[in-house]
Amino acid sequence: MRLSRSFLPTLKETPADAQIVSHRLMLRAGLVRQTASGIYAWLPAGLRVLRNISQIVREEQDSVGAQEVLMPTLQPAELWKRSGRYDAYGPEMLRIRDRHERDLLYGPTNEEMITDLFGQAVKSYRELPQTLYHIQWKFRDEVRPRFGVMRGREFLMKDAYSFDVDHAGAVASYQRMMLAYLRTFQRLGVKAIPMVADTGPIGGELSHEFIILAPTGESGVFYDGALDEQDWLHEPVDTDDHASLDTFFRRTTSFYAATDEKHDQAAWSDIAPDRQREGRGIEVGHIFHFGTKYTEAMGVSINGADGQSFFPEMGSYGIGVSRLVGAIIEASHDDAGIIWPEGVAPFDAVILNLKSGDLACDALCERLYREAPGRLLYDDRSDRAGAKFADADLMGHPWQFVVGPRGTAGGRVELKRRATGERSEMSVDDALAMIAAFGTKAAS
Template sequence: MRLSRYFLPVLKENPAEAQIVSHRYMLRAGMIKQQAAGIYSWLPLGYRVLRRIEEIVHQEQIRAGHIPLLMPTLQPADLWRESGRYDDYGQEMLRIKDRQDRDMLYGPTNEEMITDIFRSHVNSYKDLPLTLYHIQWKFRDEMRPRFGVMRGREFLMKDGYNFDVDRDAALHAYNRHMVSYLRTYERMGLTAIPMRAASGPIGGDNTHEFLVLANTGESEVFYDDRVTGLKLGQREIDYDDRDQVAKVCEEFTTLYARTDETHDEAVFNQVPEAHRKVGRGIEVGQIFYFGTKYSEAMGAEVVTKEGTKVPVEMGSHGIGVSRLLGAIIEASHDDKGIIWPEGVTPFPVGIVNLKQGDAAADAACAGLEKALLARGLEPLYDDRDERAGAKFATMDLIGLPWRITVGPRGLEKGVVELTSRRSGTSEEMSPEAAVDRITQIYAAHK
């Protein structure tokens, strides 16, 4: 993409309304525009990151054997009357009347609807296990929407629902979700720690939240700091292997890590003092096992192998897709702007032409662009007639992890400069070597 043809409305000034760094940088980098309180347009750069995050979530859910579908944003109130939540939900639910005066709502979550889909089509243990999920816009009419996309009203969420014949199978589904979430966050460059949570209005027995450590987090967190060193890495996971999956969960949930809601001072004090940490965290996902709460209320039953009818065992599992952009920026930035992890960056690399209009520099930049595109890596090429300082400031602000700088002086020596946004270090090399290096870096992020 050439910047001269793109729509990247960066702001020079800090917007007054933004209280936290992610909100500030998302506005300044031309990623979002507020359209109403807690409702945003995703401008081209923001949309690219959103899509990338969505893609990673899809890939890891599918890898875990979960099946994507898509439920609508609007739901009939009657479904929620069956579960009893229509009256319970309170003012965060956006209630709507259509032209026929029917009660509708903008879905804040989908337990009722997915249970309805299930009961309409499945009635035997033979069709289980089954986990269905979607990535769809939700609406929660927050009293005080704030912090940009971190606490918006219209937000994008992945929510998945498992259906299993018994508690053991449902707990395996729970574990499968935990592991798939760990991998999802790792691919985004995040350390998200599963912490035992209190059950909210959805109800639930077993439930963990995933928290990213950040000073601006809404929750106070208490943890053994060795938990931040745990990594899934490249290990192979067989999601059908109950023992393997359970062992991974054990590994990631044994060290103390809790939010203020479930914190237990006495247990915490058993953590060696050198490892005992208190901080703040941003919630980026949650998994729930709630058993038969909805299936009983809504009559979603299956016939077991033994021929008896039982309400199906369920759980629901969510990832805050749009909120993740804010969380990633909170966790990865400096005073010049965003620093995107390679897994989610809107463009893998930026090209800065130091002397637009110089035949050699223009040709070298076009050559780099072409070579990168041929490897499936679309660069953002700043081909504007601007001074170098302004180009660097834009690249630093929007946070592409790698930058190739091209100028007449380097080209005389046959070199360009490859710079890491994170470390700030630069290295001179031939254009071909720069393309090879970028290709290698992103090979792990397909």
């Protein structure tokens, strides 16, 4: 994408109403614009980030056997009345009525709808287990929306739902999803701490939330430093074997982790002082196992192996995709702007032409840009070099290829790594090979 032709409206000044770092930087870097209280339009760069996060989430859901569906944003109120949650959910639910006087609601979550869809299609225990997920916009009418996309009213969420024959199968589905979540956050380039949590209005008896460590986080976090050493991507877990899943789960949840207060002083004191970690964090995911709460309330039963009908066991699993954009920025930024982890960034790199109009500089920039135009942003503006460097740091591209007259004359390109500020020079051929790898990675 050529910056001179792009809709990337950056701001030099910090908006007065932006209270936290991620909100300020998302506005300044041209990722979003507010259209109403707690509701945002996602501009091209912001949408690219949303799609990158969604794709990583999708791939990890698929890897544990979850199947993608797409449910509507509007739901019949009757479904929620069947479950008993229509009146209990509270004023956060946006209730509406259509021209035929039918009661509808803008979905804040999808336990009722997925249970009804499941009940229409699945009739036998032989069809279990099933795990279904979608990535869809939700709406919760927050009384005081604030902090940009971190506490908005409309948000993009991945929610998944598992159905199993019995408790053991449901717990295995839960454990499988925990592994998928830990791998997801690791791929997103953030440290997420899993900890036991309240089930809240969704209900259930087993629940964990996932907290991204960030200095500006809303919750205090206390945890065992051994969690920092885990490599979830290469964890040797057989996701089809209950014993392997159980071993992984028990080891993972054995690490001490708590929010706000060290509520179990004995467990905290058992951790060696050099492994005790304190910080702050942001909740970005929550998983629940709640048994037959919804299948029983909604009368969804299927035929068992003994010929008797039974209510399947369920779990639900949420990740705040749009919230993750803000959380990643809160965890990864400096005074100059965003520092995107690779794989999340809207562009892998930016090409900075320090002398637009110079034939040699223009030709080299065009040559670099042709290698992977979908993965690169080309700053071809006639602005001064300082403005280009400032915008590149603000927008947080992982790599900056700097092309100027002196380097071009010597067949060299300067490379800057945004995360560390490290600068080096490389040959044009090496730069071309690196850029070609961006395109290859995107296609794989």
